[in-house]
Every structure is written in C-alpha cells, then in structure tokens.
Amino acid sequence: MAALVGIDIGGKGDAGIFEGDNLQELYKSRKMIEAALLMPSESDSSILLLDRYLELSQEKKGWKEKHPELLQIRFNSHNNANLQRAKDSILNQATIEINKNNLVIDKLDAKLSIVKVDVKSEDEVFSKEFNESLVYQVNKFYIETKTKKSLENVSILQRKTDSVRAEMNSNISVAAFTIDATPNLNPTRQAQRLVPTQRSQVSAETNKAILAELVKNLEIAKLGLLRESPLIQKVDEPIYPLEKKAIGNIKGILLGSFISGFLIVFFLLIRKLFISIMSQT
Numbered sequence: 001m002a003a004l005v006g007i008d009i010g011g012k013g014d015a016g017i018f019e020g021d022n023l024q025e026l027y028k029s030r031k032m033i034e035a036a037l038l039m040p041s042e043s044d045s046s047i048l049l050l051d052r053y054l055e056l057s058q059e060k061k062g063w064k065e066k067h068p069e070l071l072q073i074r075f076n077s078h079n080n081a082n083l084q085r086a087k088d089s090i091l092n093q094a095t096i097e098i099n100k101n102n103l104v105i106d107k108l109d110a111k112l113s114i115v116k117v118d119v120k121s122e123d124e125v126f127s128k129e130f131n132e133s134l135v136y137q138v139n140k141f142y143i144e145t146k147t148k149k150s151l152e153n154v155s156i157l158q159r160k161t162d163s164v165r166a167e168m169n170s171n172i173s174v175a176a177f178t179i180d181a182t183p184n185l186n187p188t189r190q191a192q193r194l195v196p197t198q199r200s201q202v203s204a205e206t207n208k209a210i211l212a213e214l215v216k217n218l219e220i221a222k223l224g225l226l227r228e229s230p231l232i233q234k235v236d237e238p239i240y241p242l243e244k245k246a247i248g249n250i251k252g253i254l255l256g257s258f259i260s261g262f263l264i265v266f267f268l269l270i271r272k273l274f275i276s277i278m279s280q281t
Contacts, residue, residue, distance in 0.1 A: 023115060027105045027138055033095045036133040038075060041125075049130050050075050053094055056123045098130075124242040131238055150225040157218040164214055168207035171200045 026032060037050040044052075054060050063070040073087050104118040119131040 024105045024107065026141070027115070027117060027134065028099050028103065030092070030095050032134060032137050032141065033098055033103070034091055035137040036130060037091065037094060037098075039133045039137075040076075042129050042132075043125055048075055049126065049133060050091065050094060052123065052126045053098070053130070054090075056121060056126055057094075057097070059090075102127075102130075103134075120245075124240065127242055128238045128240065147225060147228050150221065150228045153221045154218070154225055157214060157221050161211065161214045161218050164207050164211045168204050168211060171204035171207065 037048065037053065039049055041047050041049055041052055060071065067086075069083070070086055070090070073083050073090070075087065075091070078084075102119055102121050104120065106116050106118075108114045108116055117131055117135055119127040119134075121127045121130075
C-alpha cells in the first residue's frame with residue numbers, strides 16, 4: 001500500500017551534510033549567517049542584529065557622508081528596486097566580514113560531536129545575541145532537513161487516509177439512504193433497493209480494507225518521523241559578562257618594546273644604506 005501511494009516507509013534521513021567538518025562549514029555558510037543577522041535583537045526588538053553590527057562596524061557613519069540614500073534601507077522589510085541591490089550587497093559584505101573576523105567554529109575534540117561556536121566583537125551584546133541566533137538557525141535547519149522526507153510521508157498518508165475514510169462513510173450513508181427512501185417497497189421490485197445497497201456495501205468494504213492498511217502505514221510513518229527527529233542539546237551558552245580578552249600590561253610593554261626596537265633597527269639600516277648610496281655618488 002505504501003508503494004501504491006508513493007510513500008517511502010522507514011527510509012533513513014540524509015545525514016551527509018551534518019557529518020564531520022560539514023557541520024562546521026554549515027555554521028560558516030552565507031545562508032545561516034544571513035538568517036541570524038536578520039533576526040531581531042533580544043535587547044531591542046525594534047532593530048535587527050544586522051543593524052547592531054553596522055553600528056558596531058561604523059558603516060553607517062560613512063553612509064551619512066558618501067551615500068545618505070543607504071540610510072533609507074530597511075533590512076526587515078521590502079525596499080524599492082533601486083535599493084534592493086544595495087541591500088543585498090551590504091548584507092553579503094557583512095556576512096563575509098563576520099565570517100572572516102568575528103566567527104570561530106571548532107570542535108572541542110576530534111572524536112566528539114560537540115561543536116564550539118565563538119563570536120568575537122567589541123560589543124558583548126552583539127556577540128551573545130548573534131551567537132545564540134546562529135546556533136538557533138543551524139539547529140532549525142538541521143531538524144527541518146532531517147525530518148523533511150518523513151514529514152512529507154506523513155502528510156501524504158494523512159491525506160490519503162482522510163480521503164478513503166470520507167469515501168467509505170459516503171458509501172455507508174448511500175446504503176442507509178437507499179433503504180430509507182424505499183420503506184414500503186413492492187416485493188417484486190427489490191432490485192430498486194438491493195442493487196444500490198449492495199454496490200455501496202461492496203465499495204464500503206473495499207475502502208475499509210484499504211483504510212486499515214493506510215492507517216497502519218500512517219502509524220509506521222509517524223514512528224519513523226519520531227525516529228528521524230534529532231535531539232540537539234546545547235551543552236553551554238554565553239552569559240553576561242562575557243570573557244574579555246586583552247593584552248596585559250606586561251605583555252603590552254614587551255610587545256611594544258619589540259615593535260619599537262624593530263622599527264628603530266629598520267630605520268637605522270635604511271638610513272645607513274641611503275648614506276652609503278649617497279657617498280658613492
């Protein structure tokens with residue numbers, strides 16, 4: 001019965017894109033990062049995370065001077081055709097910069113399936129909210145992809161089951177109506193009642209058998225859906241205040257001294273070389 005209605009019962013979900021390093025690359029994909037950026041900020045639902053990032057990167061300050069028309073763009077709604085291209089360009093550039101400078105995806109251990117997502121920025125609110133938004137989008141995509149085929153199977157079987165049940169009930173009703181319509185039928189005219197009644201009863205019995213198989217396959221499909229639904233658990237999540245990484249005083253002095261010494265030596269070498277060349281001429 002499952003084959004007749006085009007159902008794949010108990011098929012395994014595709015897990016290829018969620019295996020190994022593919023899952024880490026999914027976190028870095030443009031689709032996931034854009035979806036996370038277009039989510040509203042938890043601390044201020046009137047703006048998107050993208051707006052907070054643009055304030056952080058000071059992009060809008062440059063727009064005021066060079067491209068004031070870009071300030072009219074609303075990333076959470078449709079823009080006119082003239083601004084749509086600029087909107088896509090800004091969103092794409094933000095995705096590239098975040099992927100390159102702010103996002104670090106790694107595994108805690110090569111043998112484990114635990115992925116660590118770090119977001120680094122000067123704004124701890126953006127770091128925390130974007131981190132949570134990105135994890136939410138990836139988990140949502142993961143679950144929808146893993147259960148897509150099973151959900152389609154359940155949906156198709158449910159429609160078929162409802163259709164056959166409605167047809168069976170209709171046949172039963174037709175048989176009952178036929179009997180009610182001929183209460184005092186002449187015994188010599190029994191065909192007027194028996195033929196329609198038997199026809200409806202045969203159809204009802206046939207649909208009953210089909211319905212039994214469809215209900216069984218529907219329950220199997222629902223069990224398959226439960227089996228395919230992955231369990232994702234966040235082991236840890238960011239909390240305020242976030243960790244601040246900065247160069248300590250001693251490291252700063254040593255690093256500054258090293259850079260200064262290197263520049264002085266480089267300047268003296270260039271000066272000596274220049275004097276040598278001038279003396280030869």
